[in-house]
Amino acid sequence: MDVVMMEEEDDCPELVPIETQSGRPAEQIPVTIITGYLGAGKTTLLNYILTEQHNKRIAVILNEFGEGSALEKSLAVSQAGELYEEWLELRNGCLCCSVKDNGLKAIENLMEKKGKFDYILLETTGLADPGAVASMFWVDAELGSDIYLDGIVTVIDAKYGLQQLTEEKADGLVNEAARQIAVADLTIINKTDLVKEEELNQVRDTVRSINGLVKILETQRSRVDLSEVLDLHSFDSKDGANLAEKLQLVKSTRPHLDKSILTVTFEVTGDLSEEALNAFIQDLLWEKMFCNKEGQPMTVIRLKGIVSFAGKAHQVMLQGVHELYELNETPQLWVENPRINRLVFIGRNLDKDILQEQFTSKVVLGTEKK
Numbered sequence: 464m465d466v467v468m469m470e471e472e473d474d475c476p477e478l479v480p481i482e483t484q485s486g487r488p489a490e491q492i493p494v495t496i497i498t499g500y501l502g503a504g505k506t507t508l509l510n511y512i513l514t515e516q517h518n519k520r521i522a523v524i525l526n527e528f529g530e531g532s533a534l535e536k537s538l539a540v541s542q543a544g545e546l547y548e549e550w551l552e553l554r555n556g557c558l559c560c561s562v563k564d565n566g567l568k569a570i571e572n573l574m575e576k577k578g579k580f581d582y583i584l585l586e587t588t589g590l591a592d593p594g595a596v597a598s599m600f601w602v603d604a605e606l607g608s609d610i611y612l613d614g615i616v617t618v619i620d621a622k623y624g625l626q627q628l629t630e631e632k633a634d635g636l637v638n639e640a641a642r643q644i645a646v647a648d649l650t651i652i653n654k655t656d657l658v659k660e661e662e663l664n665q666v667r668d669t670v671r672s673i674n675g676l677v678k679i680l681e682t683q684r685s686r687v688d689l690s691e692v693l694d695l696h697s698f699d700s701k702d703g704a705n706l707a708e709k710l711q712l713v714k715s716t717r718p719h720l721d722k723s724i725l726t727v728t729f730e731v732t733g734d735l736s737e738e739a740l741n742a743f744i745q746d747l748l749w750e751k752m753f754c755n756k757e758g759q760p761m762t763v764i765r766l767k768g769i770v771s772f773a774g775k776a777h778q779v780m781l782q783g784v785h786e787l788y789e790l791n792e793t794p795q796l797w798v799e800n801p802r803i804n805r806l807v808f809i810g811r812n813l814d815k816d817i818l819q820e821q822f823t824s825k826v827v828l829g830t831e832k833k
C-alpha cells in the first residue's frame with residue numbers, strides 16, 4: 464500500500480505543480496533501493512525515514528517500473544507523450560514521486576525540474592527483482608549520471624517471511640523473496656512484535672543461510688537508526704578496505720530450505736590474470752556455463768571480491784549484481800604477502816568445490832590450463 468505516503472488516506476494533499484529550477488547538481492546523489500516482499504514494511508520504512516531528523520532533502524520514488532503489460536506502457540506513453548509520473552511535496556522539503564517505467568529518466572526529469580536533492584529512496588513493488596532495478600542505476604552511474612547506487616535494503620516480514628521464502632515457484636524460477644535477500648546489502652527483519660523469539664531465530668537463520676555477507680537488523684514499525692540504512696557506499700571502490708575486512712569474516716552457507724539460494728566464499732592465493740578473470744565471470748554470469756554436481760546451472764545473483772592482479776600495487780574490488788559486474792582499483796595497497804584473493808558468490812545451485820576448482824585452474828596465474 465503505497466498511498467500511506469500521503470499522511471492520511473482521506474486527506475490526500477493535492478499534487479503540487481512544480482516550478483522549473485535551473486542548475487544541475489554538482490555532486491552525485493545517492494539512491495538507496497528499498498525492496499521486500501508484499502506488505503513487509505517498505506512504505507513504513509520510507510515514512511519513518513522521512514519523519515526522522517535528517518537534515519536531508521530526500522526524494523522518495525515509488526516505483527512501478529518493470530511491472531504492467533506492454534499495452535499499459537504504450538498507453539501511458541502515447542497519452543502524455545512523455546513519462547507517466549507525478550509528485551508531491553512532503554514535510555521537511557522532501558518529495559514523493561510515483562513513476563511508471565523508465566524510472567531513471569523520470570528521476571532525471573524530476574531533478575531538472577526541482578533542483579538538487581541530497582538523497583533518493585526508491586521503493587520497488589513487492590514482486591520486483593531489485594537486481595534488475597539496481598543494475599539500471601549502476602550502469603547509468605558509469606555513463607556520468609547524477610545518481611549513484613548506494614545500497615539495496617530488503618525488508619522482511621518476521622511473521623510471513625519464512626512462508627514467502629518457501630513458496631514453490633514454477634520450475635527454473637527463483638523465489639522472489641529469496642532473490643531480494645540474496646541481492647541485499649542490508650536486510651531489516653520487521654514486525655518482530657508479531658513473533659516469538661524462536662520464530663525470529665528461524666527467520667534470522669534463514670536470511671543468513673541465503674546471504675552470508677548481509678547485515679541483518681531487526682525492527683518494529685521499520686524503526687531503524689538512519690545511519691545504518693543511508694550512505695552505505697556498498698558499491699564504492701573507495702570503500703575497499705571495508706569490504707576486504709568483511710570478506711575475511713564471511714562463511715559459506717548451507718541451503719536451509721529446499722532449492723534455496725546460498726552463499727559460497729573462498730580464498731585463493733596468488734595473482735590473477737585480468738583477462739582470465741573477465742572470461743571466468745562472463746562464463747559464470749552470462750553463459751551460465753558452470754553446473755553443480757546434479758548438473759543444474761549455477762546462477763549468481765550477487766558477487767563481491769577483493770582480488771590481486773599481477774603488477775598492480777592496489778587491491779581490486781569485484782562487484783556483481785544480476786548480469787552486470789565491475790572491477791575497480793581501490794585505494795588500498797596490498798600488504799599481505801602472498802596476496803590472498805577473497806570472493807563471495809550468492810546464488811542458486813552453487814557448488815563451492817567446483818567453483819573454486821574452476822577459478823583456481825582458469826584464473827590464478829601459474830595454474831592456468833591451456
Ligand SMILES: Nc1nc2c(ncn2[C@@H]2O[C@H](COP(=O)(O)OP(=O)(O)OP(=O)(O)O)[C@@H](O)[C@H]2O)c(=O)[nH]1
Binds near residue numbers: 589618683
Ligand atoms: N504489527 C506490525 N505491523 C506493521 C509493522 N510494520 C508495518 N506494519 C504494517 O504492515 C502493513 C504493511 O506495511 P507497508 O509499510 O505498507 O508494507 P509495504 O512493504 O510497503 O507493502 P507493499 O507496498 O504493499 O508491498 C501496514 O498495515 C503496516 O502498518 C510492525 O513492525 N508490526
Ligand SMILES: [Zn+2]
Binds near residue numbers: 464506507586
Ligand atoms: Zn509500500
